[in-house]
Structure formats: C-alpha cells, structure tokens
Amino acid sequence: MAVALSLIMATAGGIAFAPRHTLPLAPSEIPVNNMIITSVAESNVGLVAAGELGHIILSQDNGKTWGKAAIDQQRHALITDVAFQDEAHGLAVGHEGWILRTQDGGESWKEVSFGNKGSVPLLNISQLSSDLWIAIGAYGLTRISNDNGKTWQDVPPPAGTDWHLNAIITSASSDTWLIAGEAGTLLRSTSAGESWEMTTPFYDGSFYGGLHLGGQSWLVYGMRGNIFRSSDDGVNWHRVDFELPISLFSHLQLPNGNLLLGGQGGILLSSNDKGETFELIRRGARETINDIELLDSGDFLLGSEAGVIHFPAPDSTKLAYLSTSTN
DSSP, X not given: OOOTTHHHHHTOGGGGXXXXXOOOOOTTOOOTTSSOEEXXXXXXXXXXXXXXXXXXXXXXXXXXXXXXXXXXXXXXXXXXXXXXXXXXXXXXXXXXXXXXXXXXXXXXEEEEEOOTTTTOOXXXXXXXXXXXXXXXXXXXXXXXXXXXXXXXXXXXXXXXXXXXXXXXXXXXXXXXXXXXXXXXXEEEESSTTSSOEEOOOOOOSOEEEEEEEETTEEEEEEGXXXXXXXXXXXXXXXXXXXXXXXXXXXXXXXXXXXXXXXXXXXXXXXXXXXXXXXXXEEOOSSOOEXXXXXXXXXXXXXXXXXXXXXXXXOHHHHHHHHOOOOO
16 A cells, blocks of 8 residues: 655655656566565456556566556556556556556556646555545645546645645545645545545654554554554554654555554564554565565565565464454
8 A cells, every 4th residue: 555655755855756767678678676666456367566667567476477567558657556446447546647547457557647737646546435536646636536547637635735645544444534644744534535634733754654453543654663553533643662763654454453564674564463562574675665465375575666575474473464363
C-alpha cells in the first residue's frame, strides 16, 4: 500500500515530483535489481510490480523471473501505486495524473487519464465501494471514479486541504476512514468517505501510511520512525515507543494479525501485539522499502529503490506468518 512516497522524500522534495529523465529501457531489458519499485500486488497472473519510468512487470514464479506488461500508451512517468479489485481487474496511478486500468490481471493496461493537472502526481488509489474509486495526490489533488475506473473527475480536496495526500486508509468493517498526508495532515471520515474533517494535530511531520487494526484501533506511521496508535476510532492518538529515527513508508498485515513496517535503510519492523510494540527484523543498505508482499512460501518480496528484494523469513516464524489465527 502505499508507499510510493519514499522516492518523493528520499530525493528531496520537489525534485522527486518530476519524471526521471533517463533513457527508456530496451524492450528486452528488465533490470529488476536496479530500478525503483514502488508497488507490488498479486493477481491471477502472479506478482505485479510497478514503478520507475512507468514500467509494470509480472512474475509467475514468485519473483524469480520477470516479464513486461503491455501498456497501450507508455508515458515513462513514475507509477506510484497499484491496486486490484479482484484477481483480474486493477488500477494504477502515477505522476502527471496518470491512471491505467487492467482487466486481465495486469498483463495489459489501458490509459484512462493523463496530464489533466500538468505534472502533479497521484500517490495512492483505493476502492471505496463496488464501482467507486478514489485517487489522491500532491497539493490535495483528489479524483473520483463512479464506473470502476473507466472515467474520472476532479473533486474538491477533502476538508479543503492543499497538503500532499499520501495514503487512503479504509476499513471493510467500519464507516470510519482516514487520509494521511504531509505536515501532520490526518483527515477522518465517519461516513465512509462522503465527508472529511481534519483531526486535532498531534504531530508536525508527514504521515506516509497506516491501517485499520480492527474494532476502534488504528495505526499511522511516517517520518523519522514516528508510529502512532488510536484506540478510539482515530479521535485520540498516542506515540508508539520506537526510537529508530528512520522514515517508514510501507506496511503489511499478515494472516495471523502480525504487522510489518518497511522504510529507509531497508529496514523491516515486526509487531505481534497489533502495533503496541515493534522490533527490528531486517536492516539493509541505502534502499527504501516501498511495499511488502507475502509469498506462498512464507518469505517476503520487497519493492524498493533497489528493485525487488527477496527476504527469507526465519524458518521458525513461517508457520506463524502463514497462520490464519489471530493474536
């Protein structure tokens, strides 16, 4: 999920909002270990990863080998997020307002929108209901689709904000949803996205993502290792005691309810108490972890600024990761 913001912060503000001006890759070249991967998802085709220069790549063998997806209009703009409605139908968003749609699990993509707001990037996309999707981005850019992503319209920014909006945090079991953004922006809806209000500020750094933990519990994370948790549906928040000052950009909730957070320096944090405490389980180099996907084996595929990375889970924990029981 979300997640895609690591490039923006890591390359210093406004520079990251411009497309990367490098030469397009030759058709046969897929440098999966030397390209920015911002989003990883799973479909009926296999693994779908996207990112640098508008590339979408596919793997049918748990990330061992990769092939290119077909894109009807290649813009070479950074793709920031990919989301699937089901095993076949999905959407991707990126810089310059780029929106792509697939109906075959990601093997081919059709452009449905590009450039309506110049170079302003879209940063996250989420399905709100059956045919309703929302895409958010820089400077409060907000777009809505009522026909399952076929057409889009700009709508006023939620709560009138003009801050960058980084992540939509929805819930399948609650009408309370959140939008996380820069400069401490945290918007809250109790009407399943129909209206939004700004929460009382409690942190002045940027939030990059979050998730619903069940019931009235929520978690958000962002700059400098700051993690916050709410137990009253997002009204009040307390900081989780974690002192590593490394920005966090991605998360994964495992089938057993355990959490993983990924961030700068290739770090992965793990929590087995629904976000009350975290421990460091991986430290990398300079790469930033933009997305995390659980493989059938119990290992992990990490989307990063150094391409796709396989992270083997310790043997003693694989059964716990794959278990469907909850803590």
